[in-house]
Amino acid sequence: xxxxxxxxxxxxxxxxxxxxxxxxxxxxxxxxxxxxxxxxxxxxxxxxxxxxxxxxxxxxxxxxxxxxxxxxxxxxxxxxxxxxxxxxxxxxxxxxxxxxxxxxxxxxxxxxxxxxxxxxxxxxxxxxxxxxxxxxxxxxxxxxxxxxxxxxxxxxxxxxxxxxxxxxxxxxxxxxxxxxxxxxxxxxxxxxxxxxxxxxxxxxxxxxxxxxxxxxxxxxxxxxxxxxxxxxxxxxxxxxxxxxxxxxxxxxxxxxxxxxxxxxxxxxxxxxxxxxxxxxxxxxxxxxxxxxxxxxxxxxxxxxxxxxxxxxxxxxxxxxxxxxxxxxxxxxxxxxxxxxxxxxxxxxxxxxxxxxxxxxxxxxxxxxxxxxxxxxxxxxxxxxxxxxxxxxxxxxxxxxxxxxxxxxxxxxxxxxxxx
Ligand code: NAI
Numbered sequence: 001x002x003x004x005x006x007x008x009x010x011x012x013x014x015x016x017x018x019x020x021x022x023x024x025x026x027x028x029x030x031x032x033x034x035x036x037x038x039x040x041x042x043x044x045x046x047x048x049x050x051x052x053x054x055x056x057x058x059x060x061x062x063x064x065x066x067x068x069x070x071x072x073x074x075x076x077x078x079x080x081x082x083x084x085x086x087x088x089x090x091x092x093x094x095x096x097x098x099x100x101x102x103x104x105x106x107x108x109x110x111x112x113x114x115x116x117x118x119x120x121x122x123x124x125x126x127x128x129x130x131x132x133x134x135x136x137x138x139x140x141x142x143x144x145x146x147x148x149x150x151x152x153x154x155x156x157x158x159x160x161x162x163x164x165x166x167x168x169x170x171x172x173x174x175x176x177x178x179x180x181x182x183x184x185x186x187x188x189x190x191x192x193x194x195x196x197x198x199x200x201x202x203x204x205x206x207x208x209x210x211x212x213x214x215x216x217x218x219x220x221x222x223x224x225x226x227x228x229x230x231x232x233x234x235x236x237x238x239x240x241x242x243x244x245x246x247x248x249x250x251x252x253x254x255x256x257x258x259x260x261x262x263x264x265x266x267x268x269x270x271x272x273x274x275x276x277x278x279x280x281x282x283x284x285x286x287x288x289x290x291x292x293x294x295x296x297x298x299x300x301x302x303x304x305x306x307x308x309x310x311x312x313x314x315x316x317x318x319x320x321x322x323x324x325x326x327x328x329x330x331x332x333x334x335x336x337x338x339x340x341x342x343x344x345x346x347x348x349x350x351x352x353x354x355x356x357x358x359x360x361x362x363x364x365x366x367x368x369x370x371x372x373x374x375x376x377x378x379x380x381x382x383x384x385x386x387x388x389x390x391x392x393x394x395x396x397x398x399x400x401x402x403x404x405x406x407x408x409x410x411x412x413x414x415x416x417x418x419x
Contacts, residue, residue: 002027004194005079007109009033009042009068011049011164011279012126012157013085018057019168021066023198030067030075042068050277050305053165073116080119081191083155084109085126089281092318101130110137114144122187125154128220131213134177151187153178154209156216161277174204177212226261234264234405244405245387264405266358266385280306285358286314288385289339299339302348304361308341315339346371354381360388373397 004020006013009031021029033039041048043062047055058066069075076082086105091097106127113123123141125134134152141150154177159167174195178188188206195204207215234244244264252259267284280286292299293315301311312335342348345364349355349372357364365388373380382394384403391401402408 002081002190002194003079004029004081004083005075006031006083006085006126007033007072007076007113008083008085008087008105008127009035009038009048010085010087011161012159013083014042014047014049015051015054015057015159015164016085016126016157016168017083018054018061018066019165020194021061021064022057024194025061025065027194028065028067029061030069030079032069032072032075034070034072036070039068039070049279051161051164057165073112076113077116077118079121081122081124081194082113083124083126084113085157088127088129101128103129103133103136106133106137107140110140111144114141117146117148117150120149122151122153122190124191125152125213126157128156128216129213131210131217134209134213149183151178151183152209153187153191154212154216155191156212158216158219161279169198171199171203174199175207175212175215176204177207177209180208223261227263227265227267230262230264231267231404237264237405238408241407243407247405264387265360266404277305280310280314283314283358284385288356288358289315293336293338297338300348300350300352301339301341302343302345303359304363311341312336312339346375350375351377352380353377354383356383356385357388358385360386364388369394369399370397373399 004017004027006017006029010033013031013033017029017031020027031042038048042058047058062068084106086109088101088103088106091100091102106129110123113121123137125137134154138150138152141152154175156175158171158173158175176188176191176195178184192204192206230244230248233247236242237244237247248262248264249259251257252262265284266288289299289301303311315336345367353376355372355376364386369389378398380399382389382399382401384391384401387404387406389401389403391403391406394401
């Protein structure tokens with residue numbers, strides 16, 4: 001039986017390995033992590049991350065051919081294929097601080113692999129890393145190899161949080177890069193055989209190592225460009241009276257451009273670049289709240305998927321520390337006193353001057369906005385950073401509404417009546 005070990009039981013490692021275990025009953029998959037609470041959660045009824053369909057997949061194979069463990073070294077030593085899916089956050093200090101990827105976690109994982117391995121290994125880069133990381137990892141492994149052969153593959157992950165299971169079941173493509181040597185090709189084939197259990201052959205792309213590493217960064221850059229472009233257009237819409245939803249629809253109808261990833265919003269966050277689940281890393285909501293706190297606002301926050309502890313932590317931390325897991329951080333920040341967290345949107349808006357919508361939860365579309373208006377101070381403002389409410393309906397209630405990329409209140413007043 002082929003044995004797979006994945007280092008890092010996070011948003012990528014957990015769901016990806018669960019799907020591999022489900023689709024490959026002939027493979028034993030162990031996901032390991034240095035975080036005891038995270039592993040305990042993976043072994044409990046309340047998984048550490050929320051993804052539609054994930055519970056089902058985990059329940060079907062946990063204890064059969066899917067295991068979660070903190071015994072990192074044992075399972076790495078026993079594995080044939082080791083995925084490394086540790087976090088690669090933005091550097092907070094040193095050269096490239098605020099820009100470059102921090103590869104500390106990756107490097108320590110690679111050194112540990114070199115220390116404990118007693119048999120040949122295929123080491124798979126799952127984390128998003130700068131191009132040529134495979135070469136650096138290869139050096140660490142081969143210079144400490146004790147005669148063991150290592151093949152490094154790049155197999156970047158393209159899933160999006162919120163649709164991880166769907167993306168893993170039916171990926172647009174799986175990309176595998178390896179060395180162009182007989183051993184490299186053999187390793188690529190071994191990983192291809194794993195994915196071939198459920199991914200059609202024409203969707204499994206094989207390239208050289210550097211093309212695979214660069215493709216992931218290039219894809220992220222293209223996607224980020226689209227969102228940035230439509231956000232820039234939304235500012236023009238607000239200034240001119242155009243409606244960004246109409247503009248994006250018209251532009252996206254061009255088959256050369258396509259309709260996806262053209263929603264204007266307050267911006268994108270996440271450890272890669274775009275997030276919409278309980279993962280708050282680098283969410284623009286934190287920037288907005290910090291700006292308001294700087295202006296001495298009292299903020300009452302409601303999010304159906306994020307705990308008070310997480311919110312307080314996010315607001316107390318410096319930018320880019322957000323993506324460094326708690327158990328890897330030296331100090332715990334203290335709570336921000338101007339912030340209260342509540343468990344109900346109506347409670348959050350009671351007595352407020354303004355309501356900011358910064359996450360596109362479905363329940364925000366169907367709130368009783370009349371009730372919210374009645375309990376807010378007047379004038380009552382709504383700032384819809386996700387374009388999920390109908391500005392006209394809210395204006396009828398009496399709100400002053402600012403929606404990203406939509407004509408502003410003032411515009412409407414100035415507009416001549418249409419016969
Ligand atoms: P995460 O922060 O949720 O999980 C990483 C895990 O690795 C943590 O639980 C941490 O404790 C563990 N870890 C760190 N060093 C370790 C070590 N030496 N030994 C054992 N465990 C260790 O990160 P996430 O979101 O799963 O991302 C992983 C990588 O995948 C990153 O490079 C990210 O950029 C990339 N990626 C993330 C996507 C996402 O949607 N979250 C999508 C595509 C790629």
